[in-house]
Amino acid sequence: MTHKAEVTGVLSTVALTAGFRTDIGRKRAANEDSLLAASPVFIVADGMGGHEAGDRASAAVIAEFSLLVGRDDVTAAEIAAAVDRAHAAVRDIADGTKKGAGSTLTGFALVRHEGRSCWLVMNIGDSRVYRLFGTELVQLTVDHSVAQELVDAGALRPEDVATYPRRNVITRAVGAPESDADYWLYPVTTGERLLACSDGLSGELSDETIRAGLTLGGSTQHTADLLLGQALERGGRDNISLVVVDVLSASSPRDAALDSDGYGCEFDDVSDDTVVVRTDDTREVPGRRGRPYALRR
Numbered sequence: 001m002t003h004k005a006e007v008t009g010v011l012s013t014v015a016l017t018a019g020f021r022t023d024i025g026r027k028r029a030a031n032e033d034s035l036l037a038a039s040p041v042f043i044v045a046d047g048m049g050g051h052e053a054g055d056r057a058s059a060a061v062i063a064e065f066s067l068l069v070g071r072d073d074v075t076a077a078e079i080a081a082a083v084d085r086a087h088a089a090v091r092d093i094a095d096g097t098k099k100g101a102g103s104t105l106t107g108f109a110l111v112r113h114e115g116r117s118c119w120l121v122m123n124i125g126d127s128r129v130y131r132l133f134g135t136e137l138v139q140l141t142v143d144h145s146v147a148q149e150l151v152d153a154g155a156l157r158p159e160d161v162a163t164y165p166r167r168n169v170i171t172r173a174v175g176a177p178e179s180d181a182d183y184w185l186y187p188v189t190t191g192e193r194l195l196a197c198s199d200g201l202s203g204e205l206s207d208e209t210i211r212a213g214l215t216l217g218g219s220t221q222h223t224a225d226l227l228l229g230q231a232l233e234r235g236g237r238d239n240i241s242l243v244v245v246d247v248l249s250a251s252s253p254r255d256a257a258l259d260s261d262g263y264g265c266e267f268d269d270v271s272d273d274t275v276v277v278r279t280d281d282t283r284e285v286p287g288r289r290g291r292p293y294a295l296r297r
Contacts, residue, residue: 014110014117014188015248018042019221021228025200026236033198033241034058038069040110042243044127046198048173049101053093057103060089061174065107073110076183079120083174083181090175102173105181106141107196107243110188117188117250124181125170128202130210131186132193137211140184140194144172162206168199188250193220195245197227200238204231220244 020037024030032047032054045061047054064085068074086105094101104125111120121129123141126148131138142148146169150156161167172179193214202210205227213230217223224244231240 014250016245017220017248018243018245019219019224020241020243021224022241023228023232023236023239025239026232028239030055031239032058033200033239034062035196035241035243036062036065036069036107037243037245038066040071040073041065041068041107042109042194042196042245043105043107044196044198044241044243045106045174046104046125046127046200046239046241047101048103049094049097049099053097053099053101054103056093057090057101057175060093061086061103061105064089068109073112073117076111076120079109079111079122079183083122083124086174087179094175102175104170104198105174108194108245111185113185119186119188119194121184121186122181123183124172124174124179126168127196127198130195130197130207130214132195132211132214133189133191135211135215137207137214139207140186142182143170144179144182145170162203167203188247190247190250192247193223193244194247195227195242197242198239200236200240201227201231201242203238204234204236204240214244217244220246 016039018037020035022031022033022035034045034047036043043062043065045058047058049057064082068078068082083105090101090103104127106123106125106127106129108119108121108129111118121140123129124144126143126145128143129140131140145167147156147161147164147167149171151158151161156164195210195214209230210227213227214223217226224242227242228240
């Protein structure tokens with residue numbers, strides 16, 4: 001079944017609009033993807049484990065984040081707790097199966113940091129978050145995959161990932177041990193467009209095709225429809241899920257003063273009550289400023 005809708009929400013000083021789609025694709029027997037597109041949380045989860053396991057795993061992830069829906073924003077501690085609950089829920093499902101179960105988790109949530117509206121971007125696995133500002137597309141997340149590790153080591157060129165035989169092998173998953181989430185904190189900026197998607201989309205479409213679709217697609221829902229259609233035309237070899245969010249306004253003067261050069265800047269003097277602390281991961285990712293953050297409860 002294909003689901004689609006468009007919603008608009010006003011979150012304190014931030015006005016958003018969102019469109020989303022999820023589709024079984026053309027090759028799979030079941031849709032193991034799940035998504036959440038309800039302010040202030042926007043999540044995509046790609047389940048693993050086959051019918052009656054992968055779909056349950058991804059749904060369990062979304063269920064934990066659904067508890068946060070309907071508010072102006074959430075705290076970093078609440079996101080960390082939702083991730084912990086998602087791990088526990090997926091482990092319970094895996095324990096009742098022969099083949100096991102797991103899920104990716106990617107997306108972003110509205111939080112407040114020092115009076116500023118921020119996106120807390122999160123990721124476990126190889127689903128992705130992209131950000132379009134003007135005509136510039138940047139991938140905000142880093143894949144937890146064998147292919148990405150080879151790229152980081154200089155053993156595989158980024159342009160060769162699409163044809164790498166083990167490109168779908170991930171190194172972290174919700175429900176698996178040693179699978180902490182990566183987090184990034186970014187200011188919300190008027191005019192930006194964010195995309196969260198499963199690898200059913202990013203695996204079929206190049207970054208340039210995604211950039212063009214996000215740039216020319218029109219409304220968030222029309223854009224979601226367009227990108228899904230393109231992924232299906234390219235083969236639709238996996239389940240496909242995506243959430244597109246536009247920031248219509250972020251009216252804080254501090255937010256409005258930021259341009260693309262300030263995006264992803266490091267936040268100084270992070271207070272304990274935000275439970276956002278800098279990690280030791282100092283990888284520099286081309287096109288992305290700042291460093292990952294970890295959440296501690």
